[in-house]
Amino acid sequence: MPWFDDMAIGTYEVLGSYTFSQAEIIRFAAKFDPQYFHIDPAAAAAGPFGGLVASGWHTISVWMKLRVASLRARAAAAEADGPAAGPSPGFLDLKWPNPVRPGDTIQFDTRLTEKIELRTRPDWGLIRGRNEGVNQRGETVLSFTGQALIRRKPPAA
Amino acid sequence: MREPTLFWEDFQPGSVREAARGPLTKAEILEFAEEFDPQPFHLDEAAAAASLLGGLCASGWHTCALLMRMMCDAYIVDSASLGVPGIEAVRWLQPVFVGDSLTATSTCLATRPSASRPEMGLGEFEWQAVNQRGETVVTLKHWAMFRRRHPAAAAGSAA
Numbered sequence: 220m221p222w223f224d225d226m227a228i229g230t231y232e233v234l235g236s237y238t239f240s241q242a243e244i245i246r247f248a249a250k251f252d253p254q255y256f257h258i259d260p261a262a263a264a265a266g267p268f269g270g271l272v273a274s275g276w277h278t279i280s281v282w283m284k285l286r287v288a289s290l291r292a293r294a295a296a297a298e299a300d301g302p303a304a305g306p307s308p309g310f311l312d313l314k315w316p317n318p319v320r321p322g323d324t325i326q327f328d329t330r331l332t333e334k335i336e337l338r339t340r341p342d343w344g345l346i347r348g349r350n351e352g353v354n355q356r357g358e359t360v361l362s363f364t365g366q367a368l369i370r371r372k373p374p375a376a
Numbered sequence: 377m378r379e380p381t382l383f384w385e386d387f388q389p390g391s392v393r394e395a396a397r398g399p400l401t402k403a404e405i406l407e408f409a410e411e412f413d414p415q416p417f418h419l420d421e422a423a424a425a426a427s428l429l430g431g432l433c434a435s436g437w438h439t440c441a442l443l444m445r446m447m448c449d450a451y452i453v454d455s456a457s458l459g460v461p462g463i464e465a466v467r468w469l470q471p472v473f474v475g476d477s478l479t480a481t482s483t484c485l486a487t488r489p490s491a492s493r494p495e496m497g498l499g500e501f502e503w504q505a506v507n508q509r510g511e512t513v514v515t516l517k518h519w520a521m522f523r524r525r526h527p528a529a530a531a532g533s534a535a
Contacts, residue, residue, distance in 0.1 A: 251441035253448055254457060255378075267458040267521075275460065276444055280412040280437045287414055304415060306429055307436060307468060314462035343428075363463075368428065 220290050220301050222372035223344035226331060234285040234327040239273050241321035247277040272318035278361050279313070282327045282352060305343060305368035313363035317354065325352040325360055332364070343368045380456035383525035384497030387484045395446035395480045400434060402474045408438040433471035439514050440466060443505050446480050456523035458496060466516040470507065478513065480505040485517075494528040496521055 241260065248257030252274035256266040263271040290304055319325060333347035346369050352361035409418035413435035416423035424432040434442070472478070483502045490496040499522065504515045 251445045253445075254453060256459075274444070276437070276441045280441065283435070283437050284412045291414075306417065306427070306471075309436070309465060309467040311465050312462075313464075313466070315460070316462075 220293060220304055220369070222301055223334065223346065223369040224372040225301075226334060226346060226369070228331055228334060230331045232289065232329050234282070234289045234329060236324050236326045237281050237285060238324045239277075239281070239319050239321060241271060244271060244273045244277065244319075244321055247280075248274045252276055268318045268320075270320055272320055275315040275361075278315065278319050278325070278352060279363070281325070282350060282361060285327045286329065286350075302370035305370065307365065307367045308345070310366060311347075311364040313361075314359075315361060317358045317360045319352075319354070319360050323360075324355045327352045327361075329365070337368075340368075342371055344371055345369075378453060380454060380523070382451060382455040382522075384456070384487065384489075384499065384522040385525050386455075387487055387499040387522065389484055389486050391484045393447075393451050393482045395450035395482070397442065397446055397478050399475045399477050400442070400472060402432065405432065405434045405438065405474060408441070409435050413437055429471045431471070431473050433473050436466075436468040436514070439468065439472050439505070440516070442472075442478065443480055443503055443514060443516070446478065446505075447482055447503065450480075450482065458521035458523060460518050460520045462518065464517040466514065468514055470511045470513045472507065472513050476513075477508045478505045489524075489528055490521070495524055497524050498522075 245258050248254070256263040256268055256272055257274050260271045294301065327350070329348045329350045331346060332349050335345040335347070337343055337345055346367055348365050350363050350365050351359060354360050406419060409415070417427040417429045417433065418435050421432045481504050484499050485502055486500040488498055490498060498519050500517070500519050502515065502517050505513050507513050
């Protein structure tokens with residue numbers, strides 16, 4: 220990925236699309252979020268969402284999956300000499316405004332919104348991005364502000 | 377599906393529910409990371425040791441998913457949960473390394489009835505997970521929706 224210093228606020232990227240199958244929804248939820256409306260289609264039909272829906276943690280994990288795939292594709296191409304992504308201190312303002320149902324195809328994206336220089340870590344900068352997932356009907360299913368530490372460009376020798 | 381035993385009325389501000397899980401294995405960390413977060417510090421011990429995180433550790437999303445499972449087992453699957461519309465903030469304060477065990481608490485901070493749905497109430501919760509060294513690894517804050525045991529009287533119907 221680019222160095223912190225070379226990133227431009229406003230940069231927008233479509234990370235890709237992902238279709239959630241019923242089997243995958245159930246497999247994730249059985250492991251991490253075994254509420255009946257995530258694992259039992261018959262019971263879910265009578266539940267608060269009127270059918271089986273993906274765990275919100277599944278939806279956001281797939282955002283990360285596509286984010287990492289995009290970073291890797293770019294690292295293999297033009298930005299091969301750039302730094303690897305650093306860790307994240309957390310995220311902010313997450314919303315799941317609509318459920319993800321079996322067969323839904325979600326397009327995930329990211330837009331760089333903030334760059335913060337860190338006095339305590341001169342080798343690193345903090346970026347914030349506004350991230351979204353939108354289904355095939357144009358409904359937003361996920362939005363959140365992500366954060367990551369990114370390397371500063373070393374001074375020229 | 378189990379019959380719920382916990383309704384909105386059972387979540388009182390100040391009440392705390394506890395959860396725990398045993399040591400996280402390397403296989404668990406790799407399985408999640410390979411599918412959802414294949415960055416070197418979640419996959420490769422040497423790369424992880426050289427990173428800011430200092431060792432092979434779980435994806436933050438994995439940590440969140442593990443905390444979710446702990447809370448499901450502690451109370452959520454027994455509740456009349458109607459879902460969670462979002463999360464205010466998640467802070468990943470320390471990495472979760474291979475072999476770390478977690479204990480967690482869910483503290484109810486506030487409750488309020490739903491303004492539009494008499495059968496529903498909301499609760500604000502803070503979750504916190506701590507490792508076996510006493511370090512807090514993750515905190516998150518959210519509002520959750522639950523069915524009420526006793527739905528509110530419809531607005532305007534009071535005599």
